[in-house]
Amino acid sequence: MIELDKAYDHSTVEEKIYKMWETSGYFNPDKLPGDRKQPYTIIMPPPNANAPMHLGHALFVTIEDILIRYKRMQGYKTLWQPGTDHAGFETQVVFEKKLEKEGRSRFKMQREEFYKEIWEFVQSNKHITENGLRRLGASCDWDRNIFTLDPEIVRIVYATFKKMHEDGLMYRGDRIGNWCFKHQTALSDLETKYEERVEPFYYFKYGPFTIGTSRPETKFGDKYVVMHPNDKRYAQYKNGDTFEAEWINGSIKATIIKDEAVDMEFGSGVMTITPWHDPVDFDLAQKHKLDKEQIIDKFGKLLPIAGEFAGMKNAIARPLIVEKLKNKTLLVKVDENYKHNVNVCYKCGAIIEPQIIPQWFVAMAKPLPDGRPSLRDMAINAIKNKEVEIVTEKFEKIFMHWMENLRDWPVSRQIWWGIPIPVKYCVDCKEVIVDTDDSIKVCPKCQSPKLEKDQDTFDTWFSSGQWPYATLMANDVKRGTKDFENYFPTQVMETGWDILFFWVARMVMMSYYRTGKQPFEKVYLHGLVRDKDRQKMSKSKGNVIDPLGVIDTYGCDALRFALIFSTSAGNDIPLAEDKIKGMKHFANKLWNIARYILANVSVPIPPLAEGGLGGVTDADKEILTKLNQTIKNTTVHLDNFRLHEAAQEIYQFTWHELADIYVEASKKQLADETLKENTQKLLLHNLINIIKLLHPFMPFITEELWGILGQADLLGRHDLLIIEKWPIV
RNA sequence: GGGCGGCUAGCUCAGUGGUAGAGCAUUUCUUUGACGUAGAAAGGGUCGAAGGUCCGAUUCCUUCGCCGCCCACCA
Numbered sequence: 001m002i003e004l005d006k007a008y009d010h011s012t013v014e015e016k017i018y019k020m021w022e023t024s025g026y027f028n029p030d031k032l033p034g035d036r037k038q039p040y041t042i043i044m045p046p047p048n049a050n051a052p053m054h055l056g057h058a059l060f061v062t063i064e065d066i067l068i069r070y071k072r073m074q075g076y077k078t079l080w081q082p083g084t085d086h087a088g089f090e091t092q093v094v095f096e097k098k099l100e101k102e103g104r105s106r107f108k109m110q111r112e113e114f115y116k117e118i119w120e121f122v123q124s125n126k127h128i129t130e131n132g133l134r135r136l137g138a139s140c141d142w143d144r145n146i147f148t149l150d151p152e153i154v155r156i157v158y159a160t161f162k163k164m165h166e167d168g169l170m171y172r173g174d175r176i177g178n179w180c181f182k183h184q185t186a187l188s189d190l191e192t193k194y195e196e197r198v199e200p201f202y203y204f205k206y207g208p209f210t211i212g213t214s215r216p217e218t219k220f221g222d223k224y225v226v227m228h229p230n231d232k233r234y235a236q237y238k239n240g241d242t243f244e245a246e247w248i249n250g251s252i253k254a255t256i257i258k259d260e261a262v263d264m265e266f267g268s269g270v271m272t273i274t275p276w277h278d279p280v281d282f283d284l285a286q287k288h289k290l291d292k293e294q295i296i297d298k299f300g301k302l303l304p305i306a307g308e309f310a311g312m313k314n315a316i317a318r319p320l321i322v323e324k325l326k327n328k329t330l331l332v333k334v335d336e337n338y339k340h341n342v343n344v345c346y347k348c349g350a351i352i353e354p355q356i357i358p359q360w361f362v363a364m365a366k367p368l369p370d371g372r373p374s375l376r377d378m379a380i381n382a383i384k385n386k387e388v389e390i391v392t393e394k395f396e397k398i399f400m401h402w403m404e405n406l407r408d409w410p411v412s413r414q415i416w417w418g419i420p421i422p423v424k425y426c427v428d429c430k431e432v433i434v435d436t437d438d439s440i441k442v443c444p445k446c447q448s449p450k451l452e453k454d455q456d457t458f459d460t461w462f463s464s465g466q467w468p469y470a471t472l473m474a475n476d477v478k479r480g481t482k483d484f485e486n487y488f489p490t491q492v493m494e495t496g497w498d499i500l501f502f503w504v505a506r507m508v509m510m511s512y513y514r515t516g517k518q519p520f521e522k523v524y525l526h527g528l529v530r531d532k533d534r535q536k537m538s539k540s541k542g543n544v545i546d547p548l549g550v551i552d553t554y555g556c557d558a559l560r561f562a563l564i565f566s567t568s569a570g571n572d573i574p575l576a577e578d579k580i581k582g583m584k585h586f587a588n589k590l591w592n593i594a595r596y597i598l599a600n601v602s603v604p605i606p607p608l609a610e611g612g613l614g615g616v617t618d619a620d621k622e623i624l625t626k627l628n629q630t631i632k633n634t635t636v637h638l639d640n641f642r643l644h645e646a647a648q649e650i651y652q653f654t655w656h657e658l659a660d661i662y663v664e665a666s667k668k669q670l671a672d673e674t675l676k677e678n679t680q681k682l683l684l685h686n687l688i689n690i691i692k693l694l695h696p697f698m699p700f701i702t703e704e705l706w707g708i709l710g711q712a713d714l715l716g717r718h719d720l721l722i723i724e725k726w727p728i729v
Numbered sequence: 730g731g732g733c734g735g736c737u738a739g740c741u742c743a744g745u746g747g748u749a750g751a752g753c754a755u756u757u758c759u760u761u762g763a764c765g766u767a768g769a770a771a772g773g774g775u776c777g778a779a780g781g782u783c784c785g786a787u788u789c790c791u792u793c794g795c796c797g798c799c800c801a802c803c804a
Contacts, residue, residue, distance in 0.1 A: 007766070194802075201804090213804060226804085263803060271804040280804075341802065394733060398799065401732055405800075501800095565752080567742085571734095574741055578753060585766045596763030648743075648751070663763070 002598055002712045008591035010555030013704045018134055020703075026722050028141045029079045030481075032072070033723060040076035041490040042068060043468045043520070044140055045503070046085035046148060050094055050125045053132040055529040055537065055563070055575065056496065058547040061136040062560040063526060063643060064494045068139055069696035070638050073726040079487050080140035081471050082133070084126050086148045088418035088460035089191070093183065093347050095121055095417070107184070111416050118417050135548060137556050137699045139722065144475050144483075148463055149419065152474035157463045158422050158436035160514055165434050169363045169375070169513075170411075172432065176275075176282040177410055179355040180345040181300040185414040186359050187345065188459065189407070190502055192352050194341040201338030202322060203268055205330045207245035207254055209234075212267030214338060215274075216321045217314040220248055220305050221293040222272035226284060229258040231269060246328065248321060249307040257288055277354050296353060314353075360412040360421060360456070368513070375509040376406050382508055382518055390523040391641045392570040395497060402501050409506075411462045418457030425452045465506030468493070468519035493520040497527060497570055524641050527572035529563070550580055557698035558584035564647050564697060586651060587701050590694070593659055594705050597687050598712055600670055601680040613685055616678050619665035626657045627686055628729045634693050635726070650693050658686050684714060689727050 025031035029039070042064050047057055064080060072078040095118045096106055106114050126147070133140070146153065164170035178187045201214050209225055225245075227234050239258040244251055254272075261284060262271060275285035275292040285292055297303055302317055304310045309317045325331050343352040364376040372378065380403050382388040383396055390396045412421055422436045426443035427450035433440055442449045463470075468490055472483040489511075493504065504523055511519035530536055531543040550559050561583040567573040615621030630653040637646035662683075669679040688709070695702040699722070706721035718724075 004763090006764075189801095211804080215804085266803055268804095273804080278804075280802090340804095343802095398733060402800065405731095497799095565742095571742090576741080576753085579741085581766080582752065585764095588766050589764065592764035592767090594763085599763070644743075652751080659764085660768085664768095667763095 002708060004591065004595040004598060004708070006592075006595075008555075008588050008701060010557065010587070010700065011552070014135070014137075014551075014556055014700045017700050017703045018137065020720065021139060021722055022134075022142070024720055024722070026072070026720065027080070027139050028143050029077045032077060033719070034075065036075060036077040038076050039079065039487050039491075040068070040071040041079045041081065041487040042492050042494060043081045043471060043490055044083060044138075045493075045495045045499075046083040046464070046467065047129050047133070048087040048090055049084040049122045049129055049147070050087065050091045051129065053129070053547050055545055055547050057132060058136055058559060059526055059529055059563050059573065060494060060496070061133060061138045062563050063524065064492075065136075065138055065140075065560075065699070066564065066638075066643055066696040067492060067494070067524075069699060069722065070726065072139070072722065073692065073695065073724060075725070077486075079144075079483075080138070081144055081146075081475075081487075082130075082138070082140040082142065083146040083148065083467070083471060084129055085460070085464060086122060086417065088457060089183075089185070089187075089347070089413060089415055090460070091122060092118065092415050092417040096183075106416065114416055132548065135551055135556065137560065139699070144471075144479070146471055146474060146478075148460075148467075150474060150478075152477045153463065153470050154419055155436070155477075156470045156473055157419055157458070157466060160466055160510065161422060161458075162434050162436055163514070164362060167369050169366060169368070170360060171363065172358055172360050174356055174358050175361065175408075175410075176279050176354050176356050177359055178343065178352045179298065179357065180348065180350055180352060181298070182345065182348045182350040183415070184298065186355075186357060186410055186412065187352070188410050191346050192343050193346045195344050195349075196339060197342045198337055198339050201267070201335040203332040203334070204325055205332055206247065206270075206272060207243045209270045210268040210332050211270050211272050213271070214340065215314075215318075216248075216325065217302065217306075217309075217318045218274045218277050218295050219272060219321075220295055220302075220307075220309075222247075222274060223252055223254050224257050224285075224288075224290055225254055225270060225272050226257045226259055226262050227270045228260060228262040228264045230260075231262075231264055234270075246330065248325060257284070257290070259284060259288070276356050279354055282354070282356070292356060294356070296355075298355070298357075300353060359410045361408040361410050362462075364406045364408050364509075372512075375513055376403055378512040379403055379505060379508045382512065387518045388508055388521065388523060391525065392568075395500060395523075395525055395570060399500060399505065403505065409459075411459045412454075412456040413459055414456055416457065418460060419463055421454045421456045421458060423454040425454065426450065427452055461502050461506050464503060465510045466514065468507055469511055469515050488515065488519075489517045490520045492522045492524055494524045494526065497525040500525065522641075525570050527567070527570055529573045529575050531574065531576065545575065545577065550577070554580045554584040555587060555700070557587050557701050560699075561586065561647060561651075561697055564643050565651070567644050569641055586655065587698060589655055589659060590690070590698075590701060591705070593654070593663060594687060594691075594708070596663060597683045598708070598714075600666075601684050601714065603677065603680055613681060614678075615682070616675060617665070617669060619662055619669070620678065620682055623657060623662040623682065623686060626653060627689055630657075631689065631693065631727045631729050638696075647697055650690065650697070654690050654694070658690065662686065688715075691721065692724055692727050695721055695724075 068078050068080045099105060161170060178192050180187055199214050201212060202216055203210050203212050206225060213219060237256050239256060241256040243254055245254045273281035273284055275281045276294045277296060295303060295305060296314055300313050302309050302312050309321060344350060345352055365374045367374050383400060390399060422434060424433045424435050426446060426448050428448040429443060429446040431443050431445040443451060469488055472488050475481050475483040507519045535543060537544045558580050562575060562580040615624050630649055633649045634646045666679050666683055669675040691702045691705055703721045709715050710718045
C-alpha cells in the first residue's frame with residue numbers, strides 16, 4: 001500500500017512532471033497516440049522575448065493550456081504553436097533605456113552595432129521567457145518553437161509586402177503622421193494617446209481678423225486664414241481674396257479660404273492653418289490645394305523660417321514669440337485656462353508632433369484587384385458572417401465600430417530593431433524597387449547602379465499580423481511538415497482585449513488577404529490582471545505579484561486555479577494572494593481525498609469503463625448523480641468558454657459533495673462488509689473522474705496523483721493522464 | 730462628441746422569468762486516524778433608482794443616477 005504525505009508538496013512535483021510530459025512527446029500533435037484526425041489548433045500570442053514574466057503571461061498560458069489539454073483529452077490532434085516576439089518598438093524602447101543608463105545612445109551608434117547588441121540582448125532573455133512558460137505548465141509544442149525574426153517568417157512577410165505593393169494596397173505617401181521626437185520615429189494612431197492639459201490660448205490680430213491658437217510657435221508660415229462660409233461677420237470676403245497682414249517676422253501676403261470645417265463658435269471663429277504640423281489643417285490644405293511648409297524639424301527645433309527663433313525648441317520659443325507679438329501690439333488677449341487634449345507618445349509621454357514624412361501605408365478601404373472587397377470589408381464580413389466569432393459579443397460591437405472608422409495604416413517605422421522594408425530607390429530616376437532578397441543591383445527602369453535602400457523597418461504588427469499562417473507555413477519550410485494544410489484555419493485565438501485592434505483586427509484582414517480564409521474561428525479575449533483593489537499592477541505602486549515567486553510559494557496549480565476561478569471572458573481579473581492561498585488549500589483537499597482513498601481502497605476496479613458501478617445506498621446514488629451532472633456541466637461550460645464556471649463546478653463537487661458528504665458516508669459503509677466493495681469502487685471512480693476533470697486546470701497535482709494511483713495498481717493499464725480520455729456521461 | 734460595459738452579502742465576483750449564490754472576511758463550537766491548509770453551525774442582500782411588459786422581474790423593455798473603459802478630437 002502506498003501512503004501519501006499528509007500535505008501536498010508542489011515543490012517536489014512540478015519540475016519532474018513537466019519533464020515527463022516534455023519527454024513523452026505528447027505536446028507534439030504528430031506524436032500523440034491513437035488515430036487522431038480532427039485538429040485543434042491555438043497559435044500562442046508570442047510573448048515579447050525581452051519581457052520579464054508577469055501575471056498576464058500566467059493568465060494567457062492558463063487559459064490556452066486549459067483549452068488545449070481539454071481537447072487533447074477529448075482525442076483531438078492538438079497543436080499549441082509557441083513562439084517569441086522581437087516586439088520591434090517595445091523592445092527597442094527597453095533597450096534604449098538600458099543604453100541610457102550606461103550613458104550611451106543609439107544616435108551615437110552604428111546601425112549594425114546597435115542591431116547586434118539588441119539581438120544578443122533578446123536572445124539571452126528569450127530563454128528566460130520560454131522557461132517561464134514551462135513553469136506555468138504550458139503544454140505547447142516546443143519542437144515547433146519559432147521567433148518572429150526567423151528567416152522563414154521574414155520571407156513570408158516580404159511576400160505579403162510584395163503582393164500588396166503589386167495589388168496597389170501598399171503605397172508610399174507624403175501624408176501627415178504622428179512623430180515622436182524622443183524615439184525619432186513615426187507612430188500609428190494606436191501608439192499615441194491623449195492627455196488633458198491646461199495651457200494658455202492666445203488671440204492675435206492677423207490683418208483684419210482675430211485668430212486663436214494654443215501653439216503660436218507653429219504659426220510662422222501661416223498664410224491662409226480660414227473662416228466658415230456662413231460667417232456673417234466676414235460676408236464681404238470671398239474665397240481666394242488676399243490681403244497683407246503684419247505678422248511675427250514682418251508682413252505676409254495672406255489668402256482667405258472659406259470652409260465649413262471651421263467652427264464659428266470656437267475661439268474667434270477664424271483660424272490660420274499649419275498644414276505640415278496639424279492633421280486637420282493638412283486635410284484642409286489637401287482639399288484646397290494649398291502650400292505646405294515645415295516649421296519644426298524632426299528634433300522639435302524651429303527651422304530658419306522662424307528667423308531669430310530658428311534652432312530653438314518649440315516650448316522655449318513659445319513665450320518669446322508671444323512677447324514679440326505683444327510688443328508689436330498684435331496680441332489681443334490670452335485665455336489662461338484653456339483645457340484641451342494633447343497627443344503624446346504612449347511609451348515616453350513626449351508630445352507628438354504631427355509631421356509630413358514619407359511613410360508606407362496599407363490601404364484599408366480599397367477593393368482588391370482580384371474583385372474581392374477591401375481589407376477592412378473582408379474583416380467586417382468575417383464578423384457578420386460569423387466566420388470569426390469573438391467571445392462575449394460586446395467585443396464584436398467594439399470591433400465593428402473601430403473597423404468602420406478605420407484609416408489607412410502606416411507600417412513603416414524609423415527604428416532599427418525590426419524587419420527592414422525590402423525596398424530600394426533609384427537615385428537617378430526615383431523608381432521604387434521592391435527587392436525581397438537583396439538581389440537587385442541596378443535599376444530595372446534606367447539601369448542606374450545608384451540604388452538607395454529604404455532605411456525603415458516594419459511596424460511589428462505588420463509581421464505579427466501574419467503570425468497564424470506565417471508560423472505554420474514557416475514550419476513547413478523548416479521541418480518539412482504540412483502544418484498549413486493540416487492546421488489552418490486555427491480554432492481559437494486567445495489574447496488580451498487591449499490588443500484587439502493592434503493585433504486581432506490585423507490578423508483577420510491579412511489572413512483573408514493572403515490565404516482567403518479566416519485565421520481562427522473564435523477569438524477569446526481576456527482582461528487585465530489587477531490587484532484586489534482593481535488597481536493596475538505596476539512596479540511604481542509596488543503591487544506587482546511575480547508569478548514565479550507565487551509558484552514557488554503556493555504551486556503552479558494554485559495560481560492557475562485562482563486566475564481562472566472567478567473571472568469571465570473579457571472582464572479584468574482582481575487577484576489577491578489570499579485567493580491563491582485558498583486554491584492551494586483546494587489542491588491540498590484533493591490530495592487528502594486521494595490519501596484517504598489510497599488508504600482504504602485496495603482493489604482496482606477494472607475494467608472501469610465497463611460499468612458494474614451502481615449505487616446501493618442513498619449516498620451512493622446521490623454521489624453518482626452529482627458526479628454525472630458535474631461531468632456534463634463542466635463539459636458544456638468548457639465548450640462555451642466559460643472556464644470560470646467549469647472551475648467552480650468542479651470545485652463545488654470535489655469539496656462539498658465528494659469530500660464533505662460522500663467521503664464521510666463512506667466511513668460507515670466501508671465498515672459494513674456488504675457495502676464495502678461497492679463503496680471502494682465508487683470512491684475510486686469518483687476520484688479518477690475528478691482528477692481527469694481537473695487536469696486541464698491543475699495539471700501537476702492531477703498528473704502526480706494519476707501516477708500514484710497507477711503505482712498502487714488501481715488503474716489497470718494506463719499511460720500519462722495528459723492523454724487520458726475525457727469523461728463522458 | 731460617438732460607442733461599450735458595470736452597479737448582487739463587509740470585500741472580490743458568479744448567476745437566473747418562478748421563495749438569492751461562491752470564495753475570502755466575521756462569530757461560535759469541534760484537536761474521532763483523509764485533510765486544523767480542516768470540519769460543524771451561524772449572521773449578513775427590498776440584486777443602483779423609478780416606471781413598463783407579465784400570473785410573477787434581480788433577470789426583458791424604457792428613463793434616470795453614479796462608476797469605469799474604448800474610439801475620435803476643436804484651431
